Amino acid sequence: MSDYKKTLNLPATTFPMKGSLTQNEPKILDGWYQTDAYGAMIGANEGCTPYVLHDGPPYANGHIHIGHAMNKILKDVIVKHRNLTGRQAQYVPGWDCHGLPIELKVEQELGGKNKFSILEIRKKCREYALKYLDIQREEFKRLGVLGTWDKPYLTMTPDYETATARELANFYKLGSVQRNKKPIYWCGSCETALAEAEVEYDDHSSPSIYVRFPLQAEELARVFPQAPADDSFIVIWTTTPWTIPDNLAVAVHPDFEYDLVQVGGTFYILAKELVAGCAERFGWGEWSVRATVQGSALEGLVARHPFYDRPSPVVTADYVTLDAGTGCVHTAPGHGREDYETGLRHGLEILSPLDDEARFLPSVEFFGGKNVFEANPLVIAKLTEVGHLLGSEKIRHSYPHCWRCKKPVIFRATTQWFIAMEHDNLRGKTLGAIDNDVRWIPSWGKERIHSMIKFRPDWCISRQRMWGVPIIALLCKDCGDAYFDGDWAHGIVDRFATHPTGADYWFEAPLTEVVPKGLTCPKCGGTHWEKEDDILDVWFDSGTSFAAVVEGRPECSFPADLYLEGTDQHRGWFHSSLLASMGTRGVPPYKTVLTHGFVLDGQGRKMSKSIGNVVAPQEIIEKHGAEVLRLWVASENYQEDLRISDEILRRLVDAYRKIRNTCRFILGNLSDFNPATDLIATADMLALDRYALNMVRAKHQTIQAAYENFEFHKVYHTLHNLCTTDLSSYYLDIIKDRVYVNGATSLERRSAQTALYHMLLMIVGDMAPILSFTSEEIFQHLPEAMRPAGSTVFAMRVPEIEGALLTEEETAIWNLVFAVRGDVTRAIEPLRQSKELGHSLDAKVIIHATGEAFAALSGVASDLRDVFIVSQAQVTDQPAPAEAIQGEVEGVAVVIARALGEKCARCWIHDENLGTDPEHPTACPRCTKVLKEYHA
Template identity: 40%
Template sequence: MCADTPETPEYKSTLNLPKTDFPMRAGLPKREPAWLERWEQIGVYDRLREKQGRTPFILHDGPPYANGHLHIGHALNKTIKDMIVRSHQMMGFDARYVPGWDCHGLPIEWKIEEQYRNKGKDKDEVPVIDFRQECRKFAEGWVDIQREEFKRLGITGNWVNPYLTMDYHAEAVIAGEFQKFLMNGTLYQGSKPVMWSPVEKTALAEAEIEYHDHKSHTIWVKFPITQAIGPTGADVGLQGVDVVIWTTTAWTIPSNRAIAFNPALSYGLYKVTAAPDGNWAKKGDHYLLADNLAADVMKSAKVDEFVRKRDIPAEQLDLISCAHPFKGVDGGEGEWDYKVPMLPGDHVTDEAGTGFVHTAPSHGADDYVLGVKHGLQMTYNVIEDGSFRADLPLFGGEVIITPKGKEGGANTTIINKLAEISALIARGRVTHSYPHSWRSKAPVIFRNTPQWFAAVDREIADGMDQYGDTIRQRALTSIDELVKWTPQTGRNRLFSMIEARPDWVLSRQRAWGVPLTCFVKKDTLPTAPDFLLRDEAVNARVIEAFEAEGADAWYVEGAKERFLGSDYNADEWEQVFDVLDVWFDSGSTHAFVLRDREDGAPDGIADVYMEGTDQHRGWFHSSLLQACGTKGRAPYRNVVTHGFTLDAKGNKMSKSLGNTIVPEKIVQQYGADILRLWVAQTDYTADQRIGPEILKGVADSYRRLRNTMRFMLGALSDFTEVDRIEDPADMPPLERWVMSRMAELDEVVRKGYAEFDFQGVFSAVFNFATVDLSSFYFDIRKDVLYCDGDSTRRRAARTVLDLLFHRLTTWLAPVLVFTMEEVWLERFPGAQSSVHLVDFPETPASWRNSQNEENVARVRRVRRVVTSALEIQRRDKVIGSSLEAAPVVHVEDAETRRLMALVDMDDVCITSGLTVSADPAPDEAFRMPDITGVAVVFEMAEGEKCQRCWKILPDVGQHAHLGVCGRCNDALN
């Protein structure tokens, strides 16, 4: 009876076909919220905390700002943190995660003011405590919104009890940390130029600045030489000569106090010999200029011809004095009747300008340093709204930057006055990178104001000098000796910043924040020893009040008398009402989170701080300075940095460009796991790109992984311990190879997660799952799994699949938190079951067998040649399936032939038969250029097609069961 006659039994029901309800279509957007609810119901995070005897691992959360919906940078940041926490938990640590929020500061205050402006209200007429309460309420609302958005991304943590910088205890600790600076002598009040926002009317830190192209006025201004004394004391004849400066900040000219030059540059005296009629630079004018810039200056001044008269040596420049351009100008009222000295400065270059730098100590960092060194007088010409003081002659009330962030009339008025008095030789416009407030997006100015500073080079006598006795020394030592940097470039960036940074500006002229809880003596200079009140009892009363009432206690009527108590006459002291820079708030979080909380760090030091690269000048920076001032060292052991997220073309995301990618939209379309998988696939240490096509590629990778997991679930549907083979030695070589690869991969995964290399981990696991397993091992073992009876081969394969299941689900769980939970529950359903409650399984090193891996690699190379040869036959319609073939494989290498004899090569190549030959291959045999010594001669399989396994074999039809081969006959029995 032929195998394909109607009488042939239907054998499909006798196959061990995969059984699983696990769908290929994930439906993540709809299904993920149910898993979130489940984790909350069974208390996964709290149950993990109950595991005893584990070493704590603490990632300290850099607080996002409680202001607005999440952007893609938030999603990247929190997902990386989550993968760090989850992977370390599954490696046996007690990996706690306390999410936090930055709640004080200008962005929130700005929003409330904006609401006031829309309602026609004046902020200054609202009681300060009422205003602060509105800011608090605004922050609370956004904390709740962002918390749900973060949770939707699958982020684990103590969401029930996060930290907020506006919590009463946090405010008390921030004040207490500030008081440590007060008591250890690093706090002082100084008057120096800081970046000032006229729009927001407050000083800004470097971390609050972003740089944008800005079009500025440029002017070349003459400063007449009034005195030029040579080395012998004699006049050197430079009367009638002008020193020419170039500046892009015309508004600072009224505050000029000196001109800087660089002794290392070459200078000369230049004479204009020809110029157009009516030109500002006239024939016969004499200018001092840097030699490398003279031609450019003359070109800008529209000079037709000029000559260099002679050298002007540096020792001569040092003895020159000039007059201010506005000296003697009618209406100037003697404001500028002073000498303008020439001073040496290394910051002067001959790359642009004139080689001479106009110096206004009140309006520039380099200018200030030079001014302090040479005792120049500070000016206070610009007030907080960005206008000149009303009594400044000629320019009183002129506005530099308007309340709307636009240019006022100050620049133009000053330039016009300079032109009127013939003090200009040229003017123009230049587009250059200029600092702007990252909140208002308006330009800022350098403005000299009294501010509170922490001295970074002042010796601290606090007994914590193991790593240095100044903040700077402790910070630099911490960077190099106590902290590991990922990537290492983060170390270099922060080190150079700390090495060169000035004293830390702590004060802000705002209302929503923690006040500088200190008192100053009235009518006393800031340099006097008794200017600041340093009293532990006063400090303690402040902290006690803040713990009970929050920082609002500072603003309550009678607060000064309450805190000073009976020990001091309140009339002799002034209460400081500036608030702390919010970077001091977030820099202090190590104290009220790591030190004070039960789920903090045992020694108050975090294992990891992880933020974007901009935080080298932000949170990493301020936390380092703050901790070095109060605990003597960095508050972290590892600093991990990620780059910025760009669009698919590599452009910065911008609402105006319409290229923003919103996490919520990705979650709605694909599900959070796809977003998380994108994070895992990127090199987060550099800038990353994201866009629709990129996400489609990620989704394709996800589908391939999901298919791998589905295959395992189907094959393991009824697997029990009875089916297990305990000793790998009892398994076929192919299974031993898979176990060896698992042992190898376990090491890669653990090392990668420990080093925060998620891209490396995912790449290794993904390639293993899709290439080694799906395309090779699973492809080969389908026949055994489906068609064998209770054979050793099948039991070994299912044992290995079980081992694979436990490793792949846990290795991938920190990345695909929802999908791996779905996979886990499909196999291990239960009210309290979760993949996130288990650890990475221990994988014995004894499984590793590098020789077996090499052996299988040899067999795989042969398989490639065979499958490529059969593909040609399939393409040419000679065969429809590889099971129709029984090729002859000519192999030159005897060791390879020996290895092929140890495995079922027809199974490996998915053919019905396969013959290995040591004979020389005929010329027509198929070969591959990159695999030598292997050639394939195609032969059709002989026999009948088994109606159960579909192999074509000679013995089909010769057994008790109709139309089957011997192997299937045994299985049916």
């Protein structure tokens, strides 16, 4: 028996059964960087069609989190796949280095910003960003992500800052930039303006108040002659009592009906539809409607401010709604976009007497020095004191908060720099590009960003901070007007390019060096200038990355093929990039935009430190390896929110083992296979092998189509099912006898090995973008004669098998064979359970078939024993006996009998001719032949 074992062609490979990923991945990483695997991957596609996936820059602050890991793995999967399929896809990682979080951290470390110069703070910010950039770079590399990690793009380098500032100069030349006083989001805690992308909405408790404004007699008599001059009011509702001091008007809708309501001797004006609800809320016992007019008739009435001696005219506005309140809208032009537009139309002052910390200026009567939120109860108390508060309560509603400090923000009118959305039809052109020029995946992304662009205000591009690209402009010290000529700005930008720290030039250069000789203010004729000290919005920074990287790097080309980020970037990077490119190029910076969801815990909850459900990628890598994390990313439909938990990861570890073991089995059975000498021509392969190879090719094509469509969960599920079911449970089990037992160089064995060879290369190519470490390990363990050219798996080209492997008739026959195999397996299983059969090889199968089924099965009768994994199989058209089992295949019945003959000691198959050769009395004729050849 021991001699027989030596004669078997048992699997042999150095590829280990256990992945030991946590120990082996770092070794594979070292190999990639020692041999420049990324360079080999790119070099293998020299001259091929370029594919540009432009990296949205993560912020250089802190360690990477699970969302970062998912994002980078998704990008890596795409880049590797495109290279493996014959496109040159470079990956240039980037980092967003400017902005508030780093500046605040540095200020905290320095003990305040007032102790140091702007250049000292900028230097510290640069050092801080570099520190975390290095940390994140190593963490990203540990994920198995390949790219130009030694030459990333950074928004703080001179070349990048130059590109950003040059885009600002381009907007200057187009006339798109304006400097105005407008209400914008403002964070009093961070003391800066905020972009819409920097505002998050969360629940907030606000006071909800109803206030009556006294009406002046002269205009009132014209509309409501019956109303008393000294006891008539218009009623407003607001959830921001602190803005009442800055009220300058009351807005009504021109098309709504408004009632004059009498309560005792007092008269009130409210929207007709809201009178009943308000009367109940205010506790009006008896009331009556004395008159009704269109809102347009109210225009021209003049109210008085409830506690300041100034008028508050009644104006009309289309944005007034009847959803809540009174239908009469308190209007403070300095604290709301719609209020601001109303103020412009009616010549109202843009009043916003607040400092940078959102405190009322000392000159504001009653509330000077108070933070706006502290002022809310004080305003309510003042309204109560003067008798003009009709009602007050607390409500919880969605309210904007600062993305950084998480505190509520306000609308504050300040002088800022804007890119005008209507100039040169920027809004219209951008909407057209969204609809016609960009592919949005998922498709709802188009509607989302379309709505955002359609209704957004002018783009506020200025920030009152220090760490960023400066706004290149001069301010007249005599009148405050600004000078920002495009050609002049381009000249300044040229100096950024040659300065060691880029935009620091603006802060270092003496005024005389940047002010054009003889420059006079076009507004007042003044000659006294100072440099603007605002910086650009960081979204303008990152949004101009197409200019710095996609156009600026020789390995890239404009526009990018793909931008891939989270769904929040419809209002962030996708948004700012689109506006910046449309404004100066007239075309989008990308062809396709792909978004992914957010990572939730196993119960579908948002991750939170307070809940304790945060899953760190570093912990997953330490426990399971980066390969399992990569598999998790691919296994989920990332276009929706993803869940992660220990249980989910455990299932993936099991799935990984099965995929690995399938590959190991195939590798082990190819140890003596040399494609140069042993490959069997497709036409000469056994039909079963051609059928199996055809099946794998079909799955391979499904996988490749899924990669092209960014459907990586389909890749995972197809690959997993292929390895664990189609191959391991069927084909690989079937061919074991032939591969182990037949002669080493026999046609039957070489045919199976040829199929396995083609299958393995397809599988490795299919799994390499996702299971990168394991694919590399398999590649390095391939027998040298089988290994594709190149030092790394990523330098290979995903193989394709051309031409037909089976005719339609053959395919139909083998589909029938495997359907009957299912019936046979189900028939044998009860006999094994009852111990009537020890193994399927103890069985003989008689297939009773009729008509076409008999004809088809008879043609492959000699293969059925192998396919069914039994000792004997025969096909007959005789009527099935009563004990025959009718399976799921129509026209086919199965009879299971005990196999005839004795069991061969070498192959374990029962054979009636066992022992016919005296030299091998326990071997069947097939094994006897192989043994004679073996010992020859």
